[in-house]
Amino acid sequence: xxxxxxxxxxxxxxxxVKCLMSHPMETGLRKDxxxxxxxxxxxxxxxxxxSKDQVVMTANWSGGVSKNPYLAFKFSGGxxxxxxxxTWTDNMGETQSATGEIS
Numbered sequence: 001x002x003x004x005x006x007x008x009x010x011x012x013x014x015x016x017v018k019c020l021m022s023h024p025m026e027t028g029l030r031k032d033x034x035x036x037x038x039x040x041x042x043x044x045x046x047x048x049x050x051s052k053d054q055v056v057m058t059a060n061w062s063g064g065v066s067k068n069p070y071l072a073f074k075f076s077g078g079x080x081x082x083x084x085x086x087t088w089t090d091n092m093g094e095t096q097s098a099t100g101e102i103s
Contacts, residue, residue: 003021003022003096003098004019004020004021004022004086004088004096004097004098005019005020005021005098006018006019006086006099006100007019007100008078008084008100008101008102008103009102009103010078010079010080010102010103013076014074014075014076014078015051015074015075015077015078015082015084015102016072016073016074017049017057017071017072017073017074017075017084017086018070018071018072019049019070019071019072019086020068020069020070020071021044021047021068021069021070021071021086021096022068023042023043023044023067023068023069023088023090024042024067025042025043025044025063025065025066025068025069026039026040026041026042026043026063027041027043027063027064028040028041028042028063029063041063041091042090042091042092043061043062043063043065043090043091044061044065044069044088044089044090045060045061045062045089045090045091046058046059046061046088046089047059047061047071047086047087047088048086048087048088049073049075049084049085049086049087050084050085051075051077051078051082051083051084051085051102052082052083056075056077056078057073057075059071078102079102080102080103081101081102082101082102083099083100083102084099084100084101084102085097085098085099085100086098086099086100
């Protein structure tokens with residue numbers, strides 16, 4: 001169901017991470033056009049990024065984030081070749097992880 005695409009580049013002493021996550025991000029407020037029933041809420045609640053098993057970024061989200069969210073951030077202390085891991089957990093208890101490498 002979900003994919004995470006990661007790009008991480010070292011530039012001027014900072015690591016810039018760009019990430020695209022495939023997720024429906026339903027608020028629970030939208031009605032199904034065929035049935036008129038509310039579509040159940042289904043959204044990412046927490047995103048955690050680690051480099052070398054150290055947390056470098058945590059985000060807490062709600063249903064107000066758009067479908068297939070894009071996330072970009074920078075952190076100090078990374079080096080070329082270091083691993084990057086992004087993990088999200090949604091309000092239904094589902095979890096998705098992906099790993100990449102700083103270039």
